[in-house]
Amino acid sequence: MRVKIIAYTPEPEKVCALAMRLCHYQGSIEELEEKLTPSEISRLLNKAKVLQHFSIFEHASFTFYIEGISRVTTHQLVRHRIASYSQQSQRYVNLKGEYIIPDTVKKDDQRINIYKEVLEKAFSAYEELVRLGVPKEDARYLLPQAVESKIIVTMNARELLHFFTLRTCNSAQWEIKELAWKMLGLVKELAPTIFSDAGPPCFRGPCPEGKSCVPERR
Numbered sequence: 540m541r542v543k544i545i546a547y548t549p550e551p552e553k554v555c556a557l558a559m560r561l562c563h564y565q566g567s568i569e570e571l572e573e574k575l576t577p578s579e580i581s582r583l584l585n586k587a588k589v590l591q592h593f594s595i596f597e598h599a600s601f602t603f604y605i606e607g608i609s610r611v612t613t614h615q616l617v618r619h620r621i622a623s624y625s626q627q628s629q630r631y632v633n634l635k636g637e638y639i640i641p642d643t644v645k646k647d648d649q650r651i652n653i654y655k656e657v658l659e660k661a662f663s664a665y666e667e668l669v670r671l672g673v674p675k676e677d678a679r680y681l682l683p684q685a686v687e688s689k690i691i692v693t694m695n696a697r698e699l700l701h702f703f704t705l706r707t708c709n710s711a712q713w714e715i716k717e718l719a720w721k722m723l724g725l726v727k728e729l730a731p732t733i734f735s736d737a738g739p740p741c742f743r744g745p746c747p748e749g750k751s752c753v754p755e756r757r
Contacts, residue, residue: 540607540714542721544729551599551696551730556580558595559587584732596696596733601726605718606689609639612714613688621698627689630676633669636662637687639714658683696733699726708739710748 548554556575557568560583564571587595617624638658644650661681668678694702699722705711706719727734740747 540717540721541605542718542725543604544601544725545604545691546602546693547729548599548601551601552580552584552732554598555587555595555696555733556583558598559583559592581732588736593697593700596700597698599696599730599733600693601696601699601729602691602693603722603725604689604691607639607687608690608718609685609714610682610688611639611684612712612718613690614684615712615715616690616692616718619694619698619702621694623693625691629679629682629686630674633675634662634665634679634682634686636666638662638683638685639687640685641713658685696726696730699723700734700737703734703737704740707737708741710750 553572553575556579557571560571560575561568587593613626617626636659640651640654644654661683665678665681668681669675703719703723706715707723708716711719723734723737727737736743
């Protein structure tokens with residue numbers, strides 16, 4: 540799995556802090572910017588979290604390029620509706636038999652052999668149908684959910700905080716959980732205050748599911 544940020548709001552924390560301060564400021568935006576020191580930015584962002592004034596975080600957005608994930612995971616990902624997605628199309632791209640193997644399958648040769656046999660038969664049948672003139676958009680009906688995919692995703696910081704709450708939890712499916720932790724690591728470098736306590740609910744209080752599965756902070 541590869542995750543890369545390819546675009547983001549310049550100075551995302553400053554933008555969000557300006558939005559927070561502007562709500563109670565009568566002067567010009569230039570005057571406001573002059574007064575906005577790094578410590579004031581941090582103070583405003585933390586205050587917004589305490590007050591649950593999360594709308595200010597919608598002014599910062601991040602665009603990710605993601606590859607090496609399965610259609611299982613992209614299908615979960617696009618359920619987060621406050622986001623924009625552009626995914627590699629199976630209608631137009633010639634698929635080359637690349638797929639994801641879960642660790643539970645890799646545990647022994649028997650599991651791997653069963654898994655690969657089915658996948659390779661499916662891809663072989665897909666290629667044969669395409670060779671016989673079946674459109675790729677129809678031949679793809681044979682393809683399993685394990686097929687590898689690429690996707691570009693844009694989310695604002697507020698939606699990312701929600702996404703991380705759900706998908707970094709130990710209860711999340713393993714592949715999207717790995718993706719979420721990678722995404723979190725990248726945005727933390729760009730906006731450390733906004734994402735300082737991002738992660739599963741147990742990072743900020745009791746587990747809503749009543750479990751004792753607090754993961755180590757990454």
